Amino acid sequence: MNIILIGFMASGKSSLGRYMATRTKREVIDLDHEIEQRAQMTIPKIFETVGEKAFRDLESYVTKLCKNYHNTIIATGGGCVLRAENRKALKEAGLVVWLNTSPENVQKFTAKRSNRPLLKGDKSLEEISTMMKSRERFYQESSHLKIDVYEHNLEEIFNIIQNYKDQFLAQEYAKE
Numbered sequence: 001m002n003i004i005l006i007g008f009m010a011s012g013k014s015s016l017g018r019y020m021a022t023r024t025k026r027e028v029i030d031l032d033h034e035i036e037q038r039a040q041m042t043i044p045k046i047f048e049t050v051g052e053k054a055f056r057d058l059e060s061y062v063t064k065l066c067k068n069y070h071n072t073i074i075a076t077g078g079g080c081v082l083r084a085e086n087r088k089a090l091k092e093a094g095l096v097v098w099l100n101t102s103p104e105n106v107q108k109f110t111a112k113r114s115n116r117p118l119l120k121g122d123k124s125l126e127e128i129s130t131m132m133k134s135r136e137r138f139y140q141e142s143s144h145l146k147i148d149v150y151e152h153n154l155e156e157i158f159n160i161i162q163n164y165k166d167q168f169l170a171q172e173y174a175k176e
C-alpha cells in the first residue's frame with residue numbers, strides 16, 4: 001500500500017518521506033519533483049512563466065498517477081488538496097497522512113527562502129495562519145490520519161504511521 005504525505009508547506013513531508021523510505025526500504029516519490037521534471041523548470045519558474053493555474057494542472061496530472069504506484073511513499077505539495085479531483089485521487093491511491101504543523105514552524109522553516117512562490121517575501125504569522133486555516137478542511141477531507149508534527153520527532157511519527165497502517169490494512173481485509 002502507498003503512504004501519501006500531505007500537509008501545509010514546510011510541514012516536513014519531503015524529509016519524512018525520505019526518512020520513511022530509508023526505514024522501510026521503499027521508494028519515495030516527491031510530486032513537486034515530478035512536476036519540475038515534466039516541466040523542465042523549477043517551481044518558482046513555472047509560477048513566473050506560465051502561472052499558478054498551469055502549475056495546478058500539472059499537479060493534478062501527477063496526482064492522478066499516484067494510483068499506479070505500489071508500496072511507495074509519496075510526498076505531495078502543500079496545495080495538492082485544493083482541487084476536489086485531487087483529494088479523491090489521493091484517497092484512492094493509498095493511506096493518506098496529514099502532517100499538521102503550526103504557523104510558527106512554517107514561518108521558522110521558510111523565512112529567507114525563495115523556493116515557495118506563495119510564501120514569497122516572508123509572510124507574517126497572521127498571513128500564514130489565514131492561509132493554513134483556509135486549507136484545513138481540505139487536508140481533513142483528504143486524509144485518513146492526522147498527526148500534529150510539532151509534538152513528535154521523526155521516529156515517533158514513523159511509528160505512529162506504521163501502527164496506524166497495520167490497523168488500516170486489517171480493516172480493509174475485514175471488509176473483503
Ligand code: S3P
Binds near residue numbers: 115118
Ligand atoms: C505549494 C506548495 C509547494 C509547491 C508549490 C505550491 C502550495 O510544495 O507545490 O510551491 O500551494 O502549498 P511544498 O508543500 O513541498 O512546499
